[in-house]
Amino acid sequence: MLIFKSKSFFLFWNWTINPSYSIQPPPEKALELPKEWLTTDLEEQKSSKWGEKIVKQIYKLHIDEEMRNCEPEYTTLRDLKFWLGTWNVNGKKIDENINIWLTGSVTGKPTADIYVVGLEEMVDLTATTVVLEAQSQKRAGVWLEMVSNALNRGAKNDETSYVLIEHQILVGVFLSRDGRDDDDGCDGSIGHDGKQGRRCDPHEAYGQHGLLRLLASGGPSRERGGSKRGFPQVRARRWVNGRICDNIRFKTEDETFGILDHQLIFWIGDLNYRITSDVPTLRVFDYARDDLDYLLKKDQLKVSQRAGLAFEEFTEPEVKFPPTYKYKKYTTQYDKKEGKKCRAPAWCDRILYKTGDGASMDDIEVLTYDHIMKLSGSDHKPIFCEMNVRVKEYDPAKRKKIQLRIERELKKSENSAAKVHVELSGDEIDFGKLKYRTPERRTLTISNEGEGNAYFHFLPKAEDSHICKRLFNVSKAYGVVKPNEKLDIEMEALIDPEAAHELNGGHDVLHDVLVLRVEHDRDYYITMFGDYVMSCFGQSLENLIRMKAPARESSEISSNSPVAMAIPKELWRMVDYMMQYGCDSAGLWTDKGIEGEDALIRDMLDEGRPFEGIDVHSMADCLLDWFRALQSPLIPEKCTSRIEKGEKINSAFVDAFMNMMSPVRKNVFVYMIMFLRELLKHAESNDLTAEFLGMIFSQVFIVNASKKQQLSKEYRVAQEMVTELLIYLLKSTAQQLAGEVVAEDSGSEASDED
Structure with a gap:
């Protein structure tokens, strides 16, 4: 294309x-049904005509699936x-x-x-x-x-x-x-x-x-x-x-x-x-000649990929050639003009x-x-x-032969007079204790005890294409079970940030009922439930500064509870660990942490246990996830909505910007700037730059937006300006933020009306 x-x-x-035969891919999420299956007319949904339409669709999708399996x-x-x-x-x-x-x-x-x-x-x-x-x-x-x-x-x-x-x-x-x-x-x-x-x-x-x-x-x-x-x-x-x-x-x-x-x-x-702006233009010419490895570390594309801002899922072959821009015409020499029009070499x-x-x-x-x-x-x-x-x-001939075999096997049990009856392994799915970002899975088995093919599908929620709440999922939303055969469906529950916000805010519960329809049989009702284990992830800053005990030991927090600290203790613990063990570590926020350690860190934070033997890269990733999971972003919309593209970033802008933030947000913001500045003092060993850190943390400081919002011009302008603000603050002197931390007591107002 x-x-x-x-x-x-x-x-x-x-x-x-030779793809003359079109094999449709399975839906991206099993819990969402094909749009053409949906109807808001309940009487139509109960009609035999609607059922026949669904059976034909499932028949074709089953053939597609079997063809993929036999590929x-x-x-x-x-x-x-x-x-x-x-x-x-x-x-x-x-x-x-x-x-x-x-x-x-x-x-x-x-x-x-x-x-x-x-x-x-x-x-x-x-x-x-x-x-x-x-x-x-x-x-x-x-x-x-x-x-x-x-x-x-x-x-x-x-x-x-x-x-x-x-x-x-x-x-x-x-x-x-x-x-x-x-x-x-x-x-x-x-x-x-x-x-x-x-x-x-x-x-x-x-x-x-x-x-x-x-x-x-x-x-x-x-x-x-x-x-x-x-x-x-x-x-x-x-x-x-x-x-x-x-x-x-x-x-x-x-x-x-x-x-x-x-x-x-x-x-x-x-x-x-x-090339990133921290490398002087004239020095870029020297590195382009003598040290490509160093220059590649300052390449904006590589930095953007590491920060997860652009092309993060793409791979580039290893670059072993010098920058391809900007050359004097008909020469192999870079165009090293004097003055403002000088363009530094770049890939x-x-x-x-x-x-x-x-x-x-x-x-x-x-x-x-x-x-x-x-x-x-x-x-x-x-x-x-x-x-x-x-x-x-x-091989078209082989493919056609296999397709006919699959269709023939399925048609053996296609008898409108045959009795259809299924048995389920159970009608309740108990997921037990559910922790943040830790999936729990159970299996539902459908056994066809009848004489004909059992075409099944879960019914969607009213006026929706989803068959269950978003915190639940199933591996198969529709299918066919042949006589005397069984089919296992994996049921999953996962508390992601959005689900945690709903649960912590009391807007949702870990309970749902799925309706499984078996055509020419009946509807089966399956109840799914579990118990949410409280976590410091997915909470609001206002709640976290009121929680004296670890999350798992804390009772329900209200806005009337006294403020216990200026910043959340969990943030302090993660930052303190990185200050002790990570300041000189290379690869922060670029190298992945140890698999599974993120769950261990969350448990240690939520249970109040000391960190032992944790990889600093795992801790760095967990810090970002903690910010992403906040119930509302650190920098609220009321701050970003007033930012105009092209505004000059200076001390007056910083003062006005921070005055729009509530005390707890201002405290956390200043605390993070001071921490990131400390990391930059060790730049020779950790290879961090203000630009890179600005790009990384601008993402998580205003992260709570839908995908549609993230693609809007307003959101893009806000992120660009927040990135520039962070870079400005990371390059400015520590005195410019001195005295910004706000001491709070039980009578101070920590909420932030977004």
Whole structure:
């Protein structure tokens, strides 16, 4: 598929070859039923016509599931070699021989099965070229000919040639896909909202390519160049990323799916990430020559990924080449201008990839990831990546035979006169004691004691597609059980932050009733329940400063209870541990903690036990989770809603901002700033920067927002400004926050009306 948005590309792939038979994926969450099954008419829901409709759907879904289970019987594995390249040509007409880019040498021959070429700024982005496509179309024709000539150079009649499968352009952005002529195939297309897309099947394989270019960042100073080089607008990048991934949908006769539903996704192009602003511009030139490893640690994309702000699920092959921007034209020298227009070298041009469900990173073997220094007609150098991707090749004859066998076995018991009767292993599911973020699972067994197929499905809640409360889940919401067979369904209960908020606030209880309908039998009622174990996670700050004892020993807290401390004791314990053992530790908030230690830390906090032998990285992760789980964010909406984009961050702004916070929030905020400053004193050993910490903690300080809110412009502006505020405070002197901690007593007002 091809998608354009400014200057970078996406490529999305499903590696199933010969997919003439559409196997629908299972729903993302079993507790949600297909929308077409829903009805608000209870009489219709009870009707035989509605039941027959559901049975037909379950029949088809069962066939799909069985086909997925039998997939190894009708597939073989093979490798496809991909070549992906991107080049910002800066609006210039390139007269150089691009054969060296595509094949590795001036006289080399292509070896990949599929070639994808992406160009940014193919023409100058003037008002004329934006409105009129003639120049872009003309330049695209030139590039198509150049690519074809390079791939088919010297090919003889008996040799495999390469053909253009598809290409698209949009306002100076170009993307083409060529493949061996026996790999041709493409169907379906979309184009809307400044983005264009196409879903393609190279060698009859499901696949997609796409394109998007991100604008250069302003960052804290909102200036691009010189010594004021700032951090990128990573929120904007996340916003663009999220909007595109959520809004672009593809349709076939049987299903609708999005970008992230594919098994292999590439995102390539001029992403415009620079070097973090704590490295002086002139020093960047030195590091670009002498110390790429150090410079990569300061690369904004790498920092953004580590902070979980952008492309966090994507992988980039190991970068072993120097920054690809900004060069003097027709040279291999960086453009080291004097003054404010000096642009520091940067890895603007990137190739990223990720795998989705049904695929593994083990299926991808990166062969080469490099740049081409000899091509010098632009201020960017082209980059490329070669990789082998293992794909599944279907045998249509075997697949059809297996499909007929599955259908035949199911139809054996398809008798409208046959009696249907099931027995359940029980009608009550007791999950026992439920701790925060600790899933508990139980099994419900359905036994078919009748003579016909038992088609079952859970009924949705009124006017909803969900079959149970969000804190519960089931592994299978519908299915079929053949006579004399049994089916196990896994039932799960999990207290996540949202569920904890509801339970702690008294807005929900750990109890629900599911209705299991067996067509041609009856409805069965299943009760699920459990006991919530109190935790300091998911509480409000106002409650936590009133809890003298550990959470598990605390009785119900009210707003009238006396304030026991200025900040929650659990926050102090986590920070104190990190101050003792973690100040010099590298990899804080980038390296993962020890698996399972997060639950141990929560137990130690909730039970008041001392920390023993805890990994500091586990503690660092737990600290973030504690902030994310707060019933309302540390920085409330009433503070962020008054922030205007572009406001100057200075002492007056800080004073006004903090005066909007309640005493407990101000105390926690100041406490965290002082802690993070202490970590920065050990930057030589822990490799932390103010920019990185600002990005990390801005996420958790205003985290309580829905996904839709997080993609809104207002939320994005708020996070950008909070990031800049944190960076400003972390770089300012300690005296600027002196005396800010508010002493509270039982008579002080600690609540915060958001």
